[in-house]
Amino acid sequence: MDPFAPEALAIAAAVATAAGVIRGITGFGGAMVMAPPLALLLGPLAAVPVALLLEAVAATPMLVQTRAFVRWRVIGPILAAGCLTIPLGTWALVSADPVTMRRVIAATVIAFSLVLLAGWRYSAEPRPAASAGVGALCGALVGATGMGGPPAIVYLLAGPGAIETARANLTWFVGAISAAGLVALAAAGALSRDALLLAAILAPGYYGGMVAGTRLFARFDDRGFRRFTLGFLAVVSLGILVA
Numbered sequence: 001m002d003p004f005a006p007e008a009l010a011i012a013a014a015v016a017t018a019a020g021v022i023r024g025i026t027g028f029g030g031a032m033v034m035a036p037p038l039a040l041l042l043g044p045l046a047a048v049p050v051a052l053l054l055e056a057v058a059a060t061p062m063l064v065q066t067r068a069f070v071r072w073r074v075i076g077p078i079l080a081a082g083c084l085t086i087p088l089g090t091w092a093l094v095s096a097d098p099v100t101m102r103r104v105i106a107a108t109v110i111a112f113s114l115v116l117l118a119g120w121r122y123s124a125e126p127r128p129a130a131s132a133g134v135g136a137l138c139g140a141l142v143g144a145t146g147m148g149g150p151p152a153i154v155y156l157l158a159g160p161g162a163i164e165t166a167r168a169n170l171t172w173f174v175g176a177i178s179a180a181g182l183v184a185l186a187a188a189g190a191l192s193r194d195a196l197l198l199a200a201i202l203a204p205g206y207y208g209g210m211v212a213g214t215r216l217f218a219r220f221d222d223r224g225f226r227r228f229t230l231g232f233l234a235v236v237s238l239g240i241l242v243a
Helices: 006-026 030-042 044-058 060-066 072-095 099-117 128-145 149-157 163-187 193-217 222-242
Strands: none
Touching: 006 030, 006 044, 006 193, 006 222, 030 044, 030 149, 030 163, 030 222, 044 128, 044 163, 044 193, 060 163, 060 193, 072 128, 072 149, 072 163, 099 222, 128 149, 128 163, 149 163, 149 222, 163 222
């Protein structure tokens, strides 16, 4: 479908606004809500750049709001490893069908989300080696599908810490890995002028959704936040799996 046809813009705007609400509540989730329907509507080569642009640029105000809570010792190794493997995923995006990869990660996320929803947590600090492994997987998935967050999301939510810290870590991780993904897309010639224009059109709705979601976040306690986030992750992953 022509991405600038009125019906396509209307659907894309509704999707972007809903994605912004989820991003505001959880600190992530924008690309997860946007990428699958936009890929079905416009194709992956159009959907992935738009999702990453909105995640990296339109979400900048959330980075300012959460900067005091972020723990770089936790997300630093994840980001470092992720940036190294993004080009691998970008190569898959421009040369292969990413549907199989999306389904594999969706099935994995569903399994881990259900385990965590059942109440499993670990009390130790994340180890650098495990963080690097999670980051490497995230980077490859960001480049290929625009949805590299799920492994890191499950990993970070399983550990200790307040919901403000978890949300800040997720916010900065998603923003940084999305920015790195955009650099890789530009280097591969997959960041088109149409994608930039479409992202600009969708940005107001996405930002408005984030404002609404940020206000809703205040209503969650620790348990409610984790249950909502993991439940959302499982539902979206199931949708990706069967799409």
